[in-house]
Amino acid sequence: MTKPAAERRQKLKSALIEAAERTIARNGLAALRARDLAAEAGCAVGAIYTAFPDLDAIVIAVNMRTLALLDRHLREVSGSQPAMADVTPEDRDLARLVRLAISYLTFAAKHGPRWRALFEHRLPDGQAVPAWYVAEQNRIFSFVEAPLRAIRPDLTATELAMLARTLFSAVHGVVSLGLEQKLGHMPPRRLREQIALVVAATARGLLDPAPARATKRPSATVRP
């Protein structure tokens, strides 16, 4: 490919990803159609397939950007807080998990359709998600793994990775059914309280069961 042709193709790719991102952010993944996407990006329908193998590849590129946005969003709250008197290390790790969960709720509420597209998109059977996408997903889970590792230093890396994904899924369930009002009306403040309550309880219940640590078990943090 000549340099100008490669540049044109790169420009078309960016235009298509941005157009798809706008469509998904506005109307959700189900609204993404090749014809509308071409119109939105200002190209012919056929041109889409000179830049990407199929629409799935464009959705993955959009989801990758959403994951990067979530990454930046979680990074802001995941750092350790300055040491404070009266706060045990366990309390700090518990509070960090609660902050991450609330931050996930805030992100989901703010970016509804884009966030849902992360979970709604399915590749055709037999097609695997690209490795760079999985790597970005793993970076999200690493935010959960850090405080979990402090809470459960006895777990292996594999156990921690699995537990982080399970906790993420649990919070995701509360956030998605809660935001969709699937189980009845739940005002935003209540939803935040419930997430804080359950994440803090889970973290307390997970605390390293080694006897040496049992005596340092922190007092209640969030209770209804």
Add this chain to the structure above:
Amino acid sequence: MTKPAAERRQKLKSALIEAAERTIARNGLAALRARDLAAEAGCAVGAIYTAFPDLDAIVIAVNMRTLALLDRHLREVSGSQPAMADVTPEDRDLARLVRLAISYLTFAAKHGPRWRALFEHRLPDGQAVPAWYVAEQNRIFSFVEAPLRAIRPDLTATELAMLARTLFSAVHGVVSLGLEQKLGHMPPRRLREQIALVVAATARGLLDPAPARATKRPSATVRP
């Protein structure tokens, strides 16, 4: 309406619900179309709307049957177990919550598309779910409320109802992302272990924080 006409209408309603249930069980909610449904039920497309106001009403009837099935499924494991030596009441309540969660996983794995239809179906804006449907939903949550009430006798009925829905949502999140392999491969046995681990931890962490009870805090039940 004359008696034979009313009977014919009732028969048509049942045929449509059963046809819709077969379609959803086989191919999921998205596969439900008026034309195919009429063919499957052996009636004209127009006849559907003599029996039901719209397709949504048929989906609600199918979902109602799925909830009743889930109700029977959870009922089997939700009863108190016979008293055993060495088992504190708290351990029994914790074990009951874990059994309910695993039972929910089993149900979801067995009835995939029907179970997903419970959450995928959305009524048009402004339309509310019928009261008898909400009542059946509430019966499902009451299975979770019973052991929770034993674990947290200090909570009000409203707090318990909300907490039961939050815990349900958390388990639902782990079950649905887990079964859909959304966060990477998770073998069924692992998924079961993770659910048991997290539900037991959450229940332990939720245990009545009153000092009188703190000394009876049960020992670890499920750990990775």
